[in-house]
Amino acid sequence: MVEYYFTEENVTTSDFAEKSKMVLESFLSRIGDIAIKFKSPLTVYLHNLSRFDGLLLLDYMRKSWGKRGNVKMMDRNHHIYEIKVRASGRRVLFRFKDSMLMLKGSLDSLSKNLCPELGYKGSIDSLKVNQDTLSNMKEDLRKYLKQDVLLLGGVMQKLQGLIWDEYGVDIECKLTLPSFAMLLFRMKFLDADKWHIYKASGDEDTFIRSGYYGGHVDIFIPFGKNLYYYDLNSLYPFVMRDSPMPVGTPVWHSNLSEMDLDSIFGFLEAVVNCPRNIKRPFLPFRKRKDSTLIFPTGKFRGVYFSEELKYARTLGYTVVPIEGYLFEKSEGSPLEDYVRSLSENRIIAKQKGNTAMSYIYKLLMNSLYGRFGISPECTTSEICDDAQRKYLVDNCDKLLYSEAFDENLFIVGYRINAYSTKEKWRPLPNSAVQISAAVTAYARILLYPHISRDDCYYTDTDSVVLGQPLPYDEGSSSEIGKLKLEDRIEKEWFESQYVDPSRKLNVNVDNNFALDWRSFAVQKKTTTYKLGINPEAKRDLIYDDKGLWVDTSPIHVELDDDTALGDGKSRQIVQALMDNINDLMDQINKLNRKLLDIKEEREMTKQEEGREITNKGSGMTKVEEEREIPMQEF
Template sequence: MNKIKVNSWQESIHVVNNKILTRFSLEKAFNQFILELKPLVTEPEVKIIVQFKVVLESGLIRTISRMQTITNNDYKILLDIFKEYWSIKTEEYHLVAIQKVIFTYKIVHSKFPSRLSPVVKPKPSFSFKGYDIPNTMDLTQWGEYKFSPNYHSAIIKKYKSKAYYSVVLKDREQLVELKINDKILLSFIDKMSNNNDLSSFTRELHEHTYIFREGNLILKQKNIKNIKYLTKVIGASHISYKFVAMDLETRAINGIITPYALSIYDGKDKISFYLSDYPTSDEMLIAAISSLLRKKYDQYKVYIHNFSHFDSVFMIKVLSNMNLNILPLIRDGRIIDLKLSWKKYSIYMRDSYLLLPSSLAKLTNNFQVESKGIFPYQFVNNSNIPLDYRGSVPNKEFYPDITNEQYDSIINTTSTWDLRTETIKYCEQDVVTLYQVIAKFSEQIFILFRIDVLKYPTLPLLAFGIYRNNFMGDAKIPLIHGEMYDFLVQGYTGGSVDVYKPSGNNIYRYDVNSLYPFVMKTSPMPIGNISYFEGDITQINPQSFGIFEVEVTAPQNLHIPILQLRMHTQKGIHTVAPIGDWKGVYFSEEIKNAKIHGYTFKVIRGYTFDKGFIFKDYVDFLYKLKVNSDKTSPDYTIAKLLLNSLYGRMGMSPYKEHHVLVSNKEALNIISKFEVSNVIDFKNGKELVSFFDHSGKDNLNISVAISLAVTAMAKVHTSQFKTMKDITLFYSDTDSIDIDKPLPIKFIGNELGKMKLEHIFDETVFLAPKVYVGRTIT
């Protein structure tokens, strides 16, 4: 004990770098103090009395903590207490430089009573950017106050601070400025919520809104600024016929698919290419593409049906060998547009199936144009059949979907069947048919909507363009990207498909009539102004409209869950309908519906929107067109296609893949710098590389909130049928149910959203989602 200075006050002094005392620098000073102290306190029979002080830039010393008496086992607790004291004093010394930290201490004998004095906190305060602001509108609790004679204003001096509040008093609100020496540090407005409770109020501070109840902050809101909104497009002044139709015929020999014929039609002239005229199929394709690399075809669209799924693989490989600038647009693994440039000219190769998603045979009937020919596709897959085959007509088994009468007609009218002649005839008929379908489709779209189809490579893009030109009106549809998109997309799930019972008898299958168009027409969509909030907004406004992150508890004994959740699993992201407790993101209207069925929620945070019925005119026009058109007419097909193609376009991801055709060396450079999603090696020194470049922003015309709301309201609509009493549910798809008895008549009809009876199964077995078999009565 000889080295210990018992009952003698000592100081441990620590210089503060940059004269800013943070929690980190306080902890650093404290740890240095303990290192100094430990050699002096090696025996258990001593205690330490400690007090935390600071030296201001002026040289004045200010006491921060109360005196603490500890043992050498209490260092961590002491640090936490000092940090808490400093957090309380931070605002008071916010604008004051701190030169030094001082720990004044005295070592005493162990009989001295221990005393740890935690912070005695003042009334709860509210902190904004380092400033502590009272949690009440009662000015008498803010500090030393003085009201004007007419009580229209007040000055309140903050406790232990040079700062003061200048307040203008109005009927139910007060305008506040926090000042030092007439310099305004902060200004805000407090508005009363309750005449009898000054601790329940709303505070508007900058772009934020804070709502207090009995002095507790229960909700924080911030208006989102600089929102960009979807703009209208200008319709076309005339219809364009700058397109050609192309078709490839292929054969599969030993598992290898090879093009052996190709035809092109530009509305006037047909030209065909046959493999026996060229050394290889690649050279045949090069000759065909080269025939289009002419000034007269500048800016032309080249349509190939099913190009993105099938023929594109052959085509891109060939194109990589040509002296062309190639710019592919690929989405979800499908080629949307392939721009080929030479000199100052360009053509664009597109998949007509993405614009008209149906087989060419069906499209000929829908648009009432020349029919496809009949051809024995499987006949050419025999390696023993030469391309110059001339002989008897191939057997009927090689002709798909041919009647006996049709086959007999071919036999009776053909003396010698020529493979080259028949292939070219069939291929040329296909390109003429495809051209006529696209031309008629384009003409009708132009008549109805004044839109040029050639500007839109896919049906969803076309529907989007039609909406923006003809039906959007003054709707303020926000474009959503970045953090907001990342949050909202968690709640964007598609339809649900579930098996509830494996088999049954006398099962009634009902479909909803145009489910998505129905909810688009009848449901308000999230548009307009957007606010972000933290807290349970439903405590303030139970009818709040938006998309919220919530803690969910499903009801006990739940048989048919109606809420979905996207879950990350080892096999990727899966959508499930959970029970129990979980956290998820949901549309407010889906939450309200789930509450009816016994779910409970605690709202954590989210976004609120204005609401509007933005699709009514679009749906009404197309549905009326569909109802009033013959099912074999182009108008019927157009209406049916467009009704279901709009909402999904708005839910696209803003994180766009980039696609480049580069050399092997350039591909390695891209792989080393970017997140690469796919590489196709054409084995000729060229690779098609797909990658994400996260250094920039891919701002697209998208609004995932709209798509999320549409799918959510579809689930709300179908939930009423899934949860009906006295009905047993066997199976459900996005817009259909299989149940054990007829639905009440009030739900049945031809109107949008009504149910229609599709089948009555005498016996049925449900093996898995989308996998079932049934024997129908009707």
């Protein structure tokens, strides 16, 4: 339901602080009066509850509704997901949720996609709103706020109705769209008897997560004109649909050195060597100093998905597997039915002109992959009494702060799964980092042929900027897994930054609604940001004779044995394998040279035989021919 209630009409005081308090009290009392009529908890959506409205409400509710247990907050990494309010009988009376966690984007954009018939959102210059201007702006503010409520209600009701009609599931049962996508996948599409998607333990998750890399982002050539910007349609859903996934219970192997890489499927630690002649290296490597993700040449050690190591080997990499978790390789993909159904339904919705449903299908299709890889380590806060505070201080993984929140109440901030032992490990429901890590690895494989082109200027996860257009049959504006021409770049890149890549600019940004999580205060704050680029952190820069940045080359990594190869016996084993592989590569190169020599000799023999046959036809012997040539030249 959508209801308007102007709380200020019931406020008589002229004191601004007291008036604000009475407005909030009237607002919460009104919601309580409505909620008490329902048997089930009433859900109230606020757009951006997690980063703004939630703190304002909690700051007030801690003072007026702060009896132990009446107000319960759920937050993760400084985002409020839900605030529950309980009645005296412990029943949940109502709960605030963040609509932005279900539908990311501005309310203006969402309403245009889902309920354009409700009109435009409009705007108010918040900088002009203050105590002195409130009276004069009263009618404009009322009109703006009423439209805000109408659009938010329209958006959430439209989403709820469409999802219920299509799948018979209520969106109120989940807090975020990725978690709802996971519910939908498991309820409607996952064949649990056929596919066992394993939930990793602490050690397993930590190892596999170290091989979970994002997309490839790099500047290769800093300057260009008339360039072509391509985006790969639904990159992650495409590889989710068409690629085999790691399923079943993983098995740890402490020595993979004697196993054929082609027989391995899973996540393994390996030492790799990328030749210097590869201009656009394929495998990622995380710098230990600052965790920057680079794509270097040289020798380094890391955890990778087996399929990207196999692909790297075809490019000329040397790969030495060490240890890792091996999974079953699915026949087909457990995610195929989910992606295929949403993709096909989206096409049908587009053909019928159903923009709203097409938009929802797209959101659901792109929301599932990340939920598998959600990090188990997170920051959370708890409002509690002194006994619970003492328990958390003594038992939480990593204490961040513990401060008085109000009379007899405290707020404690801490990290979950920070240094967890098996006893303390708290896995998140339905997480499976191996799925997300495999998806991103397959995506990098799919895009690499375009990244490796000499005319690739730039890449970012699912897009490339090229100097020449792709052949017609390689592109499509709608087919998933195909590149779509997004734009033509007519002007030069980085026009001011290009002349001096090291140029930095300090900019002060005023935030009128900065959040302080310890005090739950919203206040004005000025923050200084340093703007600029740091391309040398990712690749080495190449300059011309005039000192102008013209190109880049990959960073070359040569780690010492202690860092690259581990300790003790493992270092000796890996070094011996590397030496053996290098010897084999030398032998292969020698054999290739011999084969090339033999091929050239055979070609020369064929040519000589052909000339002899021709000369026989003219009656001239080979000796006579050889004598005749210099005489003619002389």
